[in-house]
Amino acid sequence: MEQLTDKQMKIRWGDIKKQIKDRQLLAYKVGIPIEKWDQYIFSIPPDEEINRIYNAIKEDRINKTKRIKESLSKIVGYRESNDFSKKSGVSNTYIRDIIEGKKTMAGYDIINRLELFLNSFLDDFEISIENPLTLKIYSQDYIGEIASEINRIADGLKHYCFELSEMARKQETNIGWNGKRNSPTNQIENSIIHLTELKDKIDTFWKVYIDKSS
Numbered sequence: 001m002e003q004l005t006d007k008q009m010k011i012r013w014g015d016i017k018k019q020i021k022d023r024q025l026l027a028y029k030v031g032i033p034i035e036k037w038d039q040y041i042f043s044i045p046p047d048e049e050i051n052r053i054y055n056a057i058k059e060d061r062i063n064k065t066k067r068i069k070e071s072l073s074k075i076v077g078y079r080e081s082n083d084f085s086k087k088s089g090v091s092n093t094y095i096r097d098i099i100e101g102k103k104t105m106a107g108y109d110i111i112n113r114l115e116l117f118l119n120s121f122l123d124d125f126e127i128s129i130e131n132p133l134t135l136k137i138y139s140q141d142y143i144g145e146i147a148s149e150i151n152r153i154a155d156g157l158k159h160y161c162f163e164l165s166e167m168a169r170k171q172e173t174n175i176g177w178n179g180k181r182n183s184p185t186n187q188i189e190n191s192i193i194h195l196t197e198l199k200d201k202i203d204t205f206w207k208v209y210i211d212k213s214s
Helices: 006-022 034-042 047-075 081-088 092-099 108-121 135-170 186-213
Strands: none
Touching: 006 047, 047 092, 047 108, 081 092, 081 108, 081 186, 092 108, 108 135, 108 186, 135 186
């Protein structure tokens, strides 16, 4: 294995600390002594200890990815991966790569979401104890993003009301990016398409996570 420079080791330790702060119980899982935790956080451990923790985290991610693959393989076929992508919030390609064994070590952000999804979908799938993602947190983040999108569409439609009045006054429509004049209802049509997509996301989320847990 190539020896890392001092700067590279500092970067590696910074990445490790971020992962542990995001998943606090991970510190216990990778064997960081509780009496040394403050020392490790505010300073840099020896290189061999950094590498030990780094490899332990890699092993943990590999094991969790393998467990997710086994569960996904029971319920997701190649054709269904796109549908399950919408339900889990993880890309279609990423899910296929896990199922096909191309991705053997997923990131913790992906692991968190897929564990939450599988827990809601399979009665016998348990979420890892150190997974910080809860249904409440995920709901607030996911629906919060959708709510922001709806708000942006609403702002766009408010501006469109002004533009519509201007188009009526000028007796002509606006020119689009292609140099041609748009339909007077172009923004309404685009907003309907976008809102329909958001409606599908909300319906799917509610069916998978909220109704399932009720």
